[in-house]
Amino acid sequence: MTAAPVSAVLTDIEGTTSAIAFVKETLFPFAERALDAFLLAHGTDPEVAACLEATRQAARPGEEPAAALRRWMAEDAKIGPLKTLQGVIWRDGFLSGEVRGHLWPDVAPCLRAWSRAGISLYVYSSGSVAAQKLLFGYSVAGDLAGLFSGFFDTAVGGKREAASYAAIAQGLHRPAGEILFLSDVAEELDAAAAAGMQVCQLVRPQDGTEPSPRHPQAADFPGVAARFGLPAATRPAGEAA
Numbered sequence: 001m002t003a004a005p006v007s008a009v010l011t012d013i014e015g016t017t018s019a020i021a022f023v024k025e026t027l028f029p030f031a032e033r034a035l036d037a038f039l040l041a042h043g044t045d046p047e048v049a050a051c052l053e054a055t056r057q058a059a060r061p062g063e064e065p066a067a068a069l070r071r072w073m074a075e076d077a078k079i080g081p082l083k084t085l086q087g088v089i090w091r092d093g094f095l096s097g098e099v100r101g102h103l104w105p106d107v108a109p110c111l112r113a114w115s116r117a118g119i120s121l122y123v124y125s126s127g128s129v130a131a132q133k134l135l136f137g138y139s140v141a142g143d144l145a146g147l148f149s150g151f152f153d154t155a156v157g158g159k160r161e162a163a164s165y166a167a168i169a170q171g172l173h174r175p176a177g178e179i180l181f182l183s184d185v186a187e188e189l190d191a192a193a194a195a196g197m198q199v200c201q202l203v204r205p206q207d208g209t210e211p212s213p214r215h216p217q218a219a220d221f222p223g224v225a226a227r228f229g230l231p232a233a234t235r236p237a238g239e240a241a
């Protein structure tokens with residue numbers, strides 16, 4: 001059976017648009033350094049207090065919330081209250097210019113070309129929606145947030161669950177088969193494929209991605225474009241990559 005033409009691209013961030021090293025060596029240490037002062041200043045703000053309560057519920061018996069948050073960061077655990085708090089803490093870093101969202105150089109030109117061609121773009125990441133908007137809004141390639149028609153985090157469900165992708169397709173009022181999901185993680189691609197999406201694994205050598213024998217692969221976004229009939233990135237005169 002021939003696949004439907006792709007009308008929307010749904011992309012993961014870490015390991016797909018952006019280096020895993022950027023998340024682990026820049027974003028996480030920034031949050032770690034700022035954590036104690038942030039909790040002291042904002043621990044009673046309603047959103048932060050709710051995250052701290054959720055952290056206590058999920059922490060080990062007797063473990064202080066700050067210790068649990070630090071342990072989860074070391075484990076790169078995708079736990080809701082941690083991801084929400086990280087997004088709030090990173091805001092200062094992005095707004096002050098101390099942090100800029102990393103994107104592999106092939107990503108922005110393709111996102112712009114796909115958007116220009118009428119392909120709708122969406123993000124689905126374990127990072128909070130607020131953090132996703134910061135990363136693309138304050139990226140090394142400029143403000144790309146406006147290229148996206150929507151952002152999804154694990155409020156819609158876990159990234160390894162087919163139901164999450166079905167819910168996203170339903171929310172977008174689009175047949176799942178027209179949506180192309182991009183990720184570095186085979187289990188996420190399994191779940192998206194089970195929900196009927198087309199999928200492609202980004203296998204970026206710099207990230208040490210483990211290639212999955214179960215899914216089509218590409219080394220970068222132009223490779224995705226070639227494989228799925230999406231427009232190639234052309235750079236109009238005067239437009240930066």
Ligand SMILES: CSCCC(=O)C(=O)COP(=O)(O)O
Nearest residue numbers: 013014125126127131132135
């Ligand atoms: C702006 S999101 C920062 C990255 C992050 O915290 C994360 O957990 C990314 O996970 P992904 O689902 O994009 O692999």
Ligand SMILES: [Mg+2]
Nearest residue numbers: 012014015184
């Ligand atoms: Mg990823």
